[in-house]
Amino acid sequence: MKYLRFAVLASAVALPLTAGADTPDNALVVAQNIDDIVAIDPAQAYEFTSGELVTNLYDRLVQYDADDTDTLAAGLASEWETDAEGKTITFTLRDGASFASGNPVRAEDVVYSLTRVIKLNLTPAFILAQLGWTPENVDQMVTADGNRVTIRYEGEFSPAFVLNVIASRSASILDSELVKQHEVDGDMGNAWLNENSAGSGPFRLDRYQPAQMVRMSANENYFNGAPAIDSVIIRHVAEAATQQLLLEQGDVDMARNLTPDQIASMDSEEIKVETYPQAAVHFLSFNQKTESLTDPALWEAARYLVDYTGMTDSIINGQMEVHQAFWPKGFPGSYDETPFSYDPEKAKQILEDAGVETPITVTLDVINSAPFTDMAQSLQASFADAGINFEILPGTGSQVITKYRERSHQAMLLYWGPDFMDPHSNAKAFAYNSDNSDENYAATTTWRNAWAVPEEMNAETMAALSEADPETRLEMYRDLQQKVQENSPIVIMFQAAYQVAMDEDVTGYVNGATSDFVFYRLVEKN
Template identity: 80%
Template sequence: MKHLRSKLLATVVALPLATAALAETPDGVLVVAQNIDDIVALDPAQAYEFTSGEIVTNVYDRLAQYDAEDPTELAPGLAESWEIDEEAKSITFTLRDGAVFHSGNPVRAEDVVFSLSRVIQLNLTPAFILAQLGWTPENVGDMVVADGNTVTITYEGDFSPAFVMNVLASRPASIVDELTVMENEVDGDMGNAWLNENSAGSGPFSMDTYRPAEIVRLTANEDYFKDGPNVDSVILRHVAEAATQQLLLEQGDVDMARNLTPDQISSIESDEITVETYPQAAVHFLSFNQKTDSLTDPAVWEAARYLVDYEGMTNSIIDGQMEIHQAFWPKGFPGSYDETPYTYDPEMAAQILEDAGVELPIQVSLDVINSAPFTDMAQSLQASFAEAGIEFEILPGTGAQVITKYRERTHEAMLLYWGPDFMDPHSNAKAFAYNSDNSDDNYQATTTWRNAWAVPDEMNEETMAALTEPDPETRLEMYVDLQQKVQENSPIIIMFQASYQVAMDADVSGYVNGATSDFVYYRLVEK
């Protein structure tokens, strides 16, 4: 059943959240148990949390967007087509006919101009993503211009059009209904306070209910310009405890549990519940600070790649949470390099060190976040590296302590992870393959600078060339080449890519969970 009467939806929402009736959820209503207390903001110009990203993606559209049919392919959104003028550094978007906001207002070119300019004017957390295009509060009015049903976007900088398109497909580039938003402006906030509790989008769902740390209810947009939604409503129930999520799923009170632990996943025996695993964008790595003399020999870097017990960890302590991946751009997106040539081989590692004349043993401190699975991973590395004479002293600390030390370049070895700010390969290439100024006073939020690795000039040049390369296929080939080079010869040993497991009723299908929270889609769900 695609559409359910509002009376039934109201009944579902009215169920006491702690004592919901022990029965199957209604047809047409997807009920999700999830920890949603991370939400700080829901305005696309401010939203920067995981759950916020999921909601924005399902409520708003962008000119071009990654979508449920294929989260790896940039597809038309509110724009049906676009023309790129590389010489003028501009892209002209033609809006599709008939798209409407949830209010019933038509989607206009003026709404696009307002939405993008609004992000820059408000200058909240995610504004830096759009500001990369050279936009400022003073010039954005000239850089984003409407003409009839077209919008021309101009950018400053030597960027590949593919990079610009990925920036425009990011969360803060979501299009809001100017008329509705400005009706709810208070004290010049451009509707920010109102949008953090309400929605004004054109996406497959509208947000009907939001009670912090309690519930979010999304209702199907029957006038959506693409297929679906196939359910009438999605209800996100805040359930903080993973054990409670599992119990509710097994009792039939929810259709999906989003935050189960690996132990709970492995304990599920019911044929009525399926578990799906989705690769995520974060990559996990071990890195060596090049301020530590004993860690500067490339032979140490090479040997390290054979001293990680990749399969041992993925088959035990990180089972279901990570998969083997040895390149800086995550699998599942254009430009990824998915070859994994390194395996645990301590004899090979010992031979590499011996042939290079490396003096052993090497004693090195390893900083790690003091929580599972990171401390377990550190202990695995400690045991496997000792096989070749590299002795780790594990230094556990809070996330803040570890990251602060990393930013100050005062660590020796570091076990951490990295995720892109937006889904373009340059976001990670700049972090792993670029460092043109390695001086202490040139702080950079990259793994290369933080590990004091002076990246070879050739690699720096290729990274910047890929950013400006106009041909999309050639550009992706350049990023693959960069990944191969970093994989073969750098003090950063990329080991794993995060995975995310979701348990759901066996009758649920069509759920899509891409590599980031911005790529969680409910539009094609059926039950």
């Protein structure tokens, strides 16, 4: 494969699409759509690409890592002790760990980082707030003593659940001395951290330009060994066709958003394609603030208006499989029944029997990139068979997600991945909404679609969280998935499988089941 000069990559964002360019041996150059990024401060980052960056820039006390994405392992903590009765976990920090700045990792940094999330109270703060932490009590819930940090939690949780929360991206540990130097008007460094990094992870952030590029360089002091590659450059390339061209010309080493047709057309001996099962589920949802979308008969009919097989056999072939429940297949507690198939006559009968008047015109927000626009067009065609007419509104990832958070959409085509590896993560998002008021913002699909979840389902979701018997707990989550599958304004359709095309010389790239499990530190170019 041909190579692109590093000096050009480092100084330019929009590069000419000319053949004969080189990528340097010591840098991985990636073509990727990164316009979903809203924030990269770990206390605010909540998008898929943001999660990838946070994972490579920061560490947590305990974490899933490139060596084994399925096992929770020691991070900045070398060991920990749990006290289920006392509802505490005490972590001992590893010796010799330092931030990319050179500052040592101290217990004070851990306390600052965890309490900062709660005090800023930005989008992902709810993950840590589940532990009973509030701005008023968090200073007592997270404390330091020498090189030991003790966290306390309120609620009937198993220690395993708490550890998974502490392994989430919002629990990333910051260099408090560096962050404090960049505080402005009491923002605890938030503005600065959305353009810079202050972590101890395998990489440091050299440059970030929204919807243009990201450049990270290796942290030579990384406690788990310096990365094999010196730098990672992620170029924002929204168009899949352009990504393919750049890869085939040798201008990039990896293309992350190719369509199934493009993957199938790859015949170069210098390019390989790797497939990675993903935890993200893709869904169509209806905002209950729109009166015409509130009839449960419409929700039921919608489940028979998705051409599941038609899409998986064509536009998303190899990239998604049919899955109709909120917890991904392959994870403990998943519900894998798929009772719905494309049946427009049945859908029309459901609407007719319920007295739903058609035609209904609905705006459908969608991210303006493959395969989402193709999926939206498929839904537009199949729903029209029953008199439900979608007007597709394409937008950038950040535009669509912002609109979703504002509850200003009508219908939404989007995806969701767990915030941490416990079924409660998705149950809280799809089966719980105890306060549907506009003032009670919640980072869940239920609240964002203004769905007032039935009280008995809310109660079951919280009961599953505290259930002590492991198998009984998983069965409760399966029951919740079946109920959401049968009767909710959220139509879960697919589970993702992620395909990445790359130069044959690239090895060591790790892409786990979620965006938090994308690792570059083992990458080499041979």
